[in-house]
Amino acid sequence: MIIDCHGHYTTAPKELGDYRDQQKADLKKNAQHQAQKGTLKISDDQLRDSVEGAQLKLQRERGTDVTIFSPRASWMGHHLGNASTSKAWSEHCNDLIYRLTKLYPKNFVGVAQLPQSPGAPIDSSVRELARCVEELGFVGCNLNPDTSGGFFNGPSLADKYWYPLYEKMCELRVPAMIHVSEACNTPYFQTTGSYYLAADTVAFMQMMTSDLFKDFPELKLIIPHGGGAVPYHWGRFRGLAQDMKRPPLTEHLLKNIFFDTCVYHQPGIDLLTRVMPVENILFGSEMIGAVRGIDPETGHGYDDTRRYIEQTPHLTVSTRHMVYEGNARRVYPRLDKALTASGR
Amino acid sequence: MIIDCHGHYTTAPKELGDYRDQQKADLKKNAQHQAQKGTLKISDDQLRDSVEGAQLKLQRERGTDVTIFSPRASWMGHHLGNASTSKAWSEHCNDLIYRLTKLYPKNFVGVAQLPQSPGAPIDSSVRELARCVEELGFVGCNLNPDTSGGFFNGPSLADKYWYPLYEKMCELRVPAMIHVSEACNTPYFQTTGSYYLAADTVAFMQMMTSDLFKDFPELKLIIPHGGGAVPYHWGRFRGLAQDMKRPPLTEHLLKNIFFDTCVYHQPGIDLLTRVMPVENILFGSEMIGAVRGIDPETGHGYDDTRRYIEQTPHLTVSTRHMVYEGNARRVYPRLDKALTASGR
Numbered sequence: 001m002i003i004d005c006h007g008h009y010t011t012a013p014k015e016l017g018d019y020r021d022q023q024k025a026d027l028k029k030n031a032q033h034q035a036q037k038g039t040l041k042i043s044d045d046q047l048r049d050s051v052e053g054a055q056l057k058l059q060r061e062r063g064t065d066v067t068i069f070s071p072r073a074s075w076m077g078h079h080l081g082n083a084s085t086s087k088a089w090s091e092h093c094n095d096l097i098y099r100l101t102k103l104y105p106k107n108f109v110g111v112a113q114l115p116q117s118p119g120a121p122i123d124s125s126v127r128e129l130a131r132c133v134e135e136l137g138f139v140g141c142n143l144n145p146d147t148s149g150g151f152f153n154g155p156s157l158a159d160k161y162w163y164p165l166y167e168k169m170c171e172l173r174v175p176a177m178i179h180v181s182e183a184c185n186t187p188y189f190q191t192t193g194s195y196y197l198a199a200d201t202v203a204f205m206q207m208m209t210s211d212l213f214k215d216f217p218e219l220k221l222i223i224p225h226g227g228g229a230v231p232y233h234w235g236r237f238r239g240l241a242q243d244m245k246r247p248p249l250t251e252h253l254l255k256n257i258f259f260d261t262c263v264y265h266q267p268g269i270d271l272l273t274r275v276m277p278v279e280n281i282l283f284g285s286e287m288i289g290a291v292r293g294i295d296p297e298t299g300h301g302y303d304d305t306r307r308y309i310e311q312t313p314h315l316t317v318s319t320r321h322m323v324y325e326g327n328a329r330r331v332y333p334r335l336d337k338a339l340t341a342s343g344r
Numbered sequence: 345m346i347i348d349c350h351g352h353y354t355t356a357p358k359e360l361g362d363y364r365d366q367q368k369a370d371l372k373k374n375a376q377h378q379a380q381k382g383t384l385k386i387s388d389d390q391l392r393d394s395v396e397g398a399q400l401k402l403q404r405e406r407g408t409d410v411t412i413f414s415p416r417a418s419w420m421g422h423h424l425g426n427a428s429t430s431k432a433w434s435e436h437c438n439d440l441i442y443r444l445t446k447l448y449p450k451n452f453v454g455v456a457q458l459p460q461s462p463g464a465p466i467d468s469s470v471r472e473l474a475r476c477v478e479e480l481g482f483v484g485c486n487l488n489p490d491t492s493g494g495f496f497n498g499p500s501l502a503d504k505y506w507y508p509l510y511e512k513m514c515e516l517r518v519p520a521m522i523h524v525s526e527a528c529n530t531p532y533f534q535t536t537g538s539y540y541l542a543a544d545t546v547a548f549m550q551m552m553t554s555d556l557f558k559d560f561p562e563l564k565l566i567i568p569h570g571g572g573a574v575p576y577h578w579g580r581f582r583g584l585a586q587d588m589k590r591p592p593l594t595e596h597l598l599k600n601i602f603f604d605t606c607v608y609h610q611p612g613i614d615l616l617t618r619v620m621p622v623e624n625i626l627f628g629s630e631m632i633g634a635v636r637g638i639d640p641e642t643g644h645g646y647d648d649t650r651r652y653i654e655q656t657p658h659l660t661v662s663t664r665h666m667v668y669e670g671n672a673r674r675v676y677p678r679l680d681k682a683l684t685a686s687g688r
Contacts, residue, residue, distance in 0.1 A: 190549045194550075197577060198542035209531060232615060233569070236569075240534075240537050267615050271612070302580070303583075
């Protein structure tokens with residue numbers, strides 16, 4: 001089985017965008033506007049239409065089986081509005097993911113967007129995580145390490161601010177993918193190129209310079225986009241850890257941190273699979289996501305990452321199986337049950 | 345000849361730090377304090393002592409010849425104080441580099457720190473660049489793309505704000521290395537791990553999303569630290585450019601952007617030399633810099649990048665020569681004259 005650990009619902013019906021636009025309009029009139037969840041009218045047929053010719057078609061074409069599916073990352077927009085804005089918005093986004101997992105239980109397993117908001121307590125995210133896992137059957141969440149949308153002025157991931165969330169994650173046995181949203185300080189940042197990759201690298205370093213995993217030995221975090229700049233600069237990070245008298249990175253971080261394979265060319269995947277222990281690599285494509293074109297050098301989609309995994313010389317049949325399936329089942333302990341329930 | 349394009353004066357005598365501490369003390373009393381350059385008493389013997397057992401020793405041991413040498417990047421500290429602070433500080437830092445190039449003309453060629461300051465006009469940097477190139481014989485400058493020290497809230501590198509500097513660089517025929525300084529928003533950022541690499545990637549994307557090199561076809565910029573996350577994610581960047589209807593990156597950027605080899609392990613250098621055209625790679629080590637230890641996996645310094653260049657299968661004798669010397673002479677057009685004058 002091939003489990004894609006990184007897919008966002010980037011093809012939602014127009015009504016979802018309209019709902020968000022109404023939130024923005026309300027906030028324009030009054031930045032303190034207290035959002036009510038209200039209703040979002042999207043039919044099951046609309047949901048089916050939105051994925052049949054898109055994610056499901058590409059799953060079939062590319063030979064992947066299940067996508068660990070979450071709301072569109074660039075639309076999380078935690079910097080917008082206030083805590084009530086994020087709560088109403090996140091609940092709707094998660095509800096749609098839930099409905100898709102019910103319509104296509106063999107194809108999608110849910111991961112939650114959290115209703116984070118700059119300066120707001122993390123409690124609301126803890127509650128939404130519990131709702132999504134316990135009531136909707138989700139197996140993980142996306143955690144935004146920079147709710148400011150590009151100004152990097154909030155608490156480090158090692159800060160006690162996050163501890164109630166980490167406690168709940170450990171209690172529920174769900175991991176988080178560390179994933180920022182849209183950058184609001186353009187053109188300084190471009191969201192899917194520089195901002196995502198910068199945040200990935202920043203997150204790794206925050207963990208390296210802290211004792212987060214001493215406090216939470218069971219906590220599991222996935223750094224997407226192949227770990228940002230981390231594997232390419234693995235020698236730099238090993239050396240920095242050594243200069244800082246931190247433990248070797250394999251001990252210090254690699255029991256808790258995992259990297260997906262959202263690296264869109266063969267040399268990148270070759271490096272990732274050469275440098276990182278295979279236990280720490282999870283198959284992912286972020287399909288349909290940041291890069292949607294066909295690579296003229298290969299004739300295939302840039303984000304058709306299975307091809308690179310198939311071709312890399314650094315994996316064998318058994319280690320490739322770990323990347324495709326085994327590691328995901330370990331990192332997302334609730335996945336087994338969700339897949340069995342779906343008849344997989 | 346092996347030219348190291350990336351070395352900072354990280355071993356300056358204590359007096360330089362004392363001078364900076366006095367600046368900070370003055371600013372603490374009055375944030376608007378107008379700095380006077382004043383004097384800095386450091387003897388030639390002190391300068392010799394500061395590099396003989398350090399950079400020069402490692403040059404000899406590692407078999408490199410010349411370092412393109414600039415003031416310590418993490419100490420540029422453009423976020424501190426005001427324009428007068430940066431002006432006095434940068435002039436002293438550059439003066440020390442100049443003196444070292446006079447003491448060791450065969451070993452060091454100067455590159456300037458610019459007296460940038462958040463919100464201040466760029467004119468002061470233009471003047472200091474002209475002084476350093478025309479009077480002190482420097483061959484380039486370091487350009488800080490985020491003078492805020494980690495909040496990424498200034499103008500993009502494609503902004504017209506920088507144009508007077510780019511005009512002067514083209515007129516003088518000197519390139520800039522894009523290099524941030526110390527992060528002030530710790531522990532969110534760690535300077536040499538996450539902040540440097542994030543800024544490198546951000547800089548690349550700013551150029552990709554703009555038409556900067558249409559306006560300045562002769563402008564040459566070096567992205568240090570192996571280009572941040574860029575070569576590892578080259579497929580992503582090619583795909584993003586394609587989705588954005590930008591020209592292919594080889595045309596759009598690679599006549600103007602270059603990457604150094606400050607990547608501290610063999611797999612990283614192998615990727616860099618596999619992915620990037622050899623014309624775009626300049627030998628660099630950032631010695632003595634961010635990572636100073638010995639890699640237990642190799643028994644050699646992490647930053648002894650020559651070893652990786654020697655061992656990578658993607659270079660031949662002639663392309664290795666380009667990385668070591670030929671490309672640097674092309675990217676720094678004033679280097680030939682400086683080297684000839686030194687008897688090299």
